[in-house]
Amino acid sequence: MFERIAGWAYRRRWLALAAWVLVLGAVSFGARVAGAEYHNDFSLPGTGSQRALEALEGSAQAGATVQVVLHANGGLAGQRARTGPMLERLRTLPHVADVREPVANGDGTVAYATVTLDGQAQDVPTADVRRVIDTARGAAGDGLQVELGGDAVRGAQESGGGAAEGAGLLAALVILVLMFGSLLAATLPIIIAVFAVGSAIGLVTLASHVATVADFTTPLLILVGLGVGIDYALLVFSRYRTELLAGHPREEAVRRALDTAGRTVFFAGCTVIVALLGLVVLGLGSLQGVAVAVAATVLVTMLAALTLLPALLAVFGGRVERSVRKRAPKGDRWRRWSGAVQRRPWLAAVLPAIALLALTAPLLGLRLGFADSGTDPADTTTRRAYDLLSTGFGPGFNGPLVVVVQGGSGAADAAREAIAGTAGVAEASAGGTATVIVFPTTGPQDQRTTELVGRLRAEVLPPVAARTGATFLVGGSTAAVVDFAGAVAGRLPAFVGVVVAVSALLLLVVFRSVLIPIKAAILNLLSVGAALGVVTVVFQHGLLGERPGPVEAYVPVMIFAIVFGLSMDYEVFLLARMHEAWRRERDPADAVTEGLATTGQVVTAAAAIMVLVFGSFLLSPDRMLRQFGLGLATAVLLDAVVIRCLIVPAVMQLLGRHAWWLPAPLARRLPEIALERSV
Numbered sequence: 122m123f124e125r126i127a128g129w130a131y132r133r134r135w136l137a138l139a140a141w142v143l144v145l146g147a148v149s150f151g152a153r154v155a156g157a158e159y160h161n162d163f164s165l166p167g168t169g170s171q172r173a174l175e176a177l178e179g180s181a182q183a184g185a186t187v188q189v190v191l192h193a194n195g196g197l198a199g200q201r202a203r204t205g206p207m208l209e210r211l212r213t214l215p216h217v218a219d220v221r222e223p224v225a226n227g228d229g230t231v232a233y234a235t236v237t238l239d240g241q242a243q244d245v246p247t248a249d250v251r252r253v254i255d256t257a258r259g260a261a262g263d264g265l266q267v268e269l270g271g272d273a274v275r276g277a278q279e280s281g282g283g284a285a286e287g288a289g290l291l292a293a294l295v296i297l298v299l300m301f302g303s304l305l306a307a308t309l310p311i312i313i314a315v316f317a318v319g320s321a322i323g324l325v326t327l328a329s330h331v332a333t334v335a336d337f338t339t340p341l342l343i344l345v346g347l348g349v350g351i352d353y354a355l356l357v358f359s360r361y362r363t364e365l366l367a368g369h370p371r372e373e374a375v376r377r378a379l380d381t382a383g384r385t386v387f388f389a390g391c392t393v394i395v396a397l398l399g400l401v402v403l404g405l406g407s408l409q410g411v412a413v414a415v416a417a418t419v420l421v422t423m424l425a426a427l428t429l430l431p432a433l434l435a436v437f438g439g440r441v442e443r444s445v446r447k448r449a450p451k452g453d454r455w456r457r458w459s460g461a462v463q464r465r466p467w468l469a470a471v472l473p474a475i476a477l478l479a480l481t482a483p484l485l486g487l488r489l490g491f492a493d494s495g496t497d498p499a500d501t502t503t504r505r506a507y508d509l510l511s512t513g514f515g516p517g518f519n520g521p522l523v524v525v526v527q528g529g530s531g532a533a534d535a536a537r538e539a540i541a542g543t544a545g546v547a548e549a550s551a552g553g554t555a556t557v558i559v560f561p562t563t564g565p566q567d568q569r570t571t572e573l574v575g576r577l578r579a580e581v582l583p584p585v586a587a588r589t590g591a592t593f594l595v596g597g598s599t600a601a602v603v604d605f606a607g608a609v610a611g612r613l614p615a616f617v618g619v620v621v622a623v624s625a626l627l628l629l630v631v632f633r634s635v636l637i638p639i640k641a642a643i644l645n646l647l648s649v650g651a652a653l654g655v656v657t658v659v660f661q662h663g664l665l666g667e668r669p670g671p672v673e674a675y676v677p678v679m680i681f682a683i684v685f686g687l688s689m690d691y692e693v694f695l696l697a698r699m700h701e702a703w704r705r706e707r708d709p710a711d712a713v714t715e716g717l718a719t720t721g722q723v724v725t726a727a728a729a730i731m732v733l734v735f736g737s738f739l740l741s742p743d744r745m746l747r748q749f750g751l752g753l754a755t756a757v758l759l760d761a762v763v764i765r766c767l768i769v770p771a772v773m774q775l776l777g778r779h780a781w782w783l784p785a786p787l788a789r790r791l792p793e794i795a796l797e798r799s800v
Contacts, residue, residue: 123387123427127379130431131372137432141316141425148323158329159336161243165405168604169578173525173596177556184218185242185273187250189234189257190506192266192513196229200265204234207260207267211236214256216249231513242272243336250277254502270494270506270519272598276336278501289737290314293351293730300726301362306441309433310358314350317425321346321418334410340746341411342418344738344753345683348731349419352687353390353426355730356694357382359723361434371438375431383427385693390423392627393686396620400682403612405605408675412682419686455721459714462770469771473763474647480759481650483657489606490671492744493520493565511564517547520565520599522574524557524582529591533557536593539585545573565599566670574603606674613678620685621646631693631794632700633783640772644764645688649681652756656680656748673745676752684756691728691765695720699773700781709777713770721766728761 130137165171189211193200204223212220218239223232236253238245250273261267290311297307321342328334360382364374397419400412434441462469494507510518524540526533537557541549548560559577563569574595582593624645625638632638656672663669699716703709735757738750773780783791 123379123383124376126427127376127383127431128372130428131375131435134432134435137428138436141320141429141432145316145320145323148320148327152323152326155327155330157326157339158334159338160329160333161335165601165604165608168601168608169594170596170601170604173523173594173600176525176527176594177523177596184238184240185245185271187236187238187253187269187271187274188506188510189223189236190268190270190509191223191232191234192268192509193230193264195264197223197225197232197265198229203260203263203265207257208234210256211253214249214252216240216245217253226513231509233510233514233518238273242276245273247277250274254278258502266505266509268502268506268509270503270510274506275494275497275503278503288740289347289734292733292737293347296726296729296733297351297355300722303441305437306358309430309437309441310351310354312433313354313425313430314347314422316429317350317422318343318346318418320425321414321421324417324421325414328414332410332413334414335408337743337745338411338414340738340741340743341679341749342415344735344746344749345415346418346422348734348753348757349390349393349687350422350425351730351734352690352727353386353422354430355723355727356386356690357426357430358434363719365442371434371442375434379427379431381697382694385690385697386423386426388627388631389686389690389693390419392624392689393419393683395623396682396686399616399620399623400678402619403609403616403678405608405612405678408678411675411679415679415683453718455718456714458721458766459717459770462717462767463710463713463774466771466774469767470775473767477647477651477759477763480654481647483654483662484650486661487653487657487677488568488571488661488671489609489674489677490566490571491602491605491673492670495519495564495566496668496670496744498742515547515560515562516564516567517561517570520561520570521597522559522561522577522595522600523597524559524577525594525596526555526557527592527594529586529589532585532589532591532593535585535589536582536591539581540577543573543576543581545569545576561599565602570599571603571606574600602674606671609674609678613681616678617646617681620682624685624689628689628692630791632696632781633788633791634781635783635787636776636780637696640769640776641689641692644768645685645692645760648688648756648760648764649684651759652684652752653677653680655755656752659751660744660748667747670744673748676745676748680749680752680756684753684760687731687753687757688760688764691724691760692769694724695765695769703781709780710774713773716773717766717770724761724765728757731757 191197191204208220211217216239217236219237221235223234225232254269254274254277257269258267294307294311297310298304301307322339325334325338325342357378361374361378364377369377394416397412397416401409494503497504507519524536526536533551533555537549537551540546540557540559545562546559547562550558561570561573577595586593621642625642628638628641656676658664660667661669661672695716698719699712702715703712732754735750735754738746741747741750
């Protein structure tokens, strides 16, 4: 099948190119005309926070709120001529349901007015939120500082990755030029990635009109699409170069490249897609749309590597061949490295494994959540509003809890009295006839606030409910984050187990070995664990200048799905060449040497490109994208350098012939699926 695909794309090169240009142009034009309808869905049916939100539907308290924070060193009493008209103008704006008068702190230097919108933050148009921001900040001046906070304001001010994508592509081009010695040859993998990512962005933008797609999906699929697109194209192009240097004509070299590396790309891409689609069964709102969008990006990227690259090689084949023959790769360096590892396999396997376990250790203290305004850049209005509220009223005012009271005479007053006397509560006030507003003594991201939510639900409110016959629901944005993080943590083990089992089964079928899938699963889990350990240290504990806070709840599951699939790329690529040598010579030591010698350069080059592409997203102002960039870059670096160059050859040397062992009864029942050409 792969030979037929390669032959068709090579012979019908202009048709294949025209088809891809047409697809890219059509989806890009359609996306531009239709626009995007991104929508964040953080709902979790059945949780306390979701039930509280549903109970408030239809009331003035159901909408998102914006805090207009006022500050004047000389006191706000003299600023009423500026603040009063500003609040009146806010009441007339679209989607503003209510504006409450400012509440001042003890010395009258800080106050906040609450603006209630007529919908949730993700449902109010960004343009209308910006009108609220501009109207409020227009009153600033003459000693009056006006800042705004709230989820709607954060969403309106967020920006994309900036120069991250361009920096990543430029770094990738430099590595490819150094590897191939030709700008044309180096450009081909980047062209594949650009076509694939451009088509995927258009498709996802159109899909946002019929499905729930989060607003951070586009930068994430660019992040993954660029890395995977260059990676897949590089694997195929590297094998094409090998076949050319073996003396095969250009068309035959393309056919043989797709019949070997093309199978590897197909298998690896399917593994990533399966891992990502596994996220759908978690049932976590926006995460489902993100998973499908990134999986679609990987699918489009895989198709581009299998169809567009052969067409480009047919068009530019002569010039590429001349540059390839001038810069033939040499495997002697990798053979020497493999020999050194094989002479001391225990040392090469145990010490790196201990280092990876040490990097994984911080993961045991991982705390999931969502970043709030306290982690925004210092020059944003949301961060300044957050700091002013913390200074004037205490950190808990940035994330109040809303306790919804259903039924029971006098239940709200009884609940307020019980809550007010609870450790960790700064203030509990009546928010209406059926609500109690609770201000913790600690900030929204503080672990003690999470513990307070659990204590209210498990210890404080049940006795009041028993006395009054009422039902109490603890909600609000802070409680919703606690519920979402708890849902992710609770469902993560099952998801990891399913992905690992499916991947191990695929490796069992492909390599017809019992021990190789077990080894691959353990090592891939080590690389993911070490990467998440680094993310935990940097973002949760505040290393390298990051503001301490929880790791975004989406990050671990997405990183696991993506990295576990990408790890299979290198695992399959390396083991396929080892298996090819094993079937030819039946010498396990020689198979390890040949596998590393023939794949070492391309694996390290592909990994270096991915590290630079992923790492470039550390330039993003968005905290979630920085976490993704660091996690993915660290995982790929550890996987390519520590695992593929040290642990895998060492373990394969120790296993010897047993690495390819398969019980005869199982061998008779398994289908034959080969990744390499017959020998």
